[in-house]
Amino acid sequence: MASSRPFIVGIGGTTRPGSSSEKALRYALTLAAAQGSDVQLFDGASINLPMYAPESPERSEAAERMVEALRRANGVIISTPCYHGSVSGLVKNALDYTEDMSKDPEPYLDGRAVGLIVCGHGWQSTGVVLTAFRSIVHALRGWPTPMGVAINTLVEKFDDQGVGLQEQAVRQMGIMVGQVIEFARLRSLVANLEASCGS
Numbered sequence: 001m002a003s004s005r006p007f008i009v010g011i012g013g014t015t016r017p018g019s020s021s022e023k024a025l026r027y028a029l030t031l032a033a034a035q036g037s038d039v040q041l042f043d044g045a046s047i048n049l050p051m052y053a054p055e056s057p058e059r060s061e062a063a064e065r066m067v068e069a070l071r072r073a074n075g076v077i078i079s080t081p082c083y084h085g086s087v088s089g090l091v092k093n094a095l096d097y098t099e100d101m102s103k104d105p106e107p108y109l110d111g112r113a114v115g116l117i118v119c120g121h122g123w124q125s126t127g128v129v130l131t132a133f134r135s136i137v138h139a140l141r142g143w144p145t146p147m148g149v150a151i152n153t154l155v156e157k158f159d160d161q162g163v164g165l166q167e168q169a170v171r172q173m174g175i176m177v178g179q180v181i182e183f184a185r186l187r188s189l190v191a192n193l194e195a196s197c198g199s
Contacts, residue, residue, distance in 0.1 A: 006184035012079030013044030026160035074184035082120035109142030113183035126150035
């Protein structure tokens with residue numbers, strides 16, 4: 001996973017193109033690219049996958065692309081709408097496909113910083129969903145960044161460049177993306193040191 005340019009994978013959105021959670025994710029990946037990262041987006045259309053079936057080895061091309069990208073990822077950013085007090089089924093189903101990585105040398109999201117974004121129509125569910133999101137990432141052995149981003153879409157109307165986000169959300173997004181990249185670069189540095197010491 002050592003790389004001079006961190007590879008950051010973004011997963012999220014809804015089946016509706018241009019949803020708030022998709023715009024927020026696109027903005028986060030724009031920030032990551034501006035900081036010297038290579039990025040790959042899996043938006044709502046890309047993660048509209050068949051229900052994960054662990055007993056079946058058959059996978060769609062879209063699912064295989066996403067899992068392969070996650071295998072190569074140095075960091076991950078995930079964005080979800082707040083649906084009925086939790087993460088959307090669409091995003092959760094996409095994350096369930098990481099079970100195909102369970103026997104990898106770095107299984108699931110092990111060793112990867114994971115930045116989290118939640119978008120809710122009001123503040124009531126954002127904290128609960130962010131907590132649930134962190135629990136999911138912990139279960140996948142990922143490292144949720146200290147900064148998670150909650151966006152109130154009742155107040156904030158924005159585009160995928162972040163125009164329209166309130167100052168606090170912009171600041172939090174910058175911190176979260178920076179933490180994902182910093183962790184990825186530290187991991188890369190450690191991997192390079194271990195490789196040089198072993199040679």
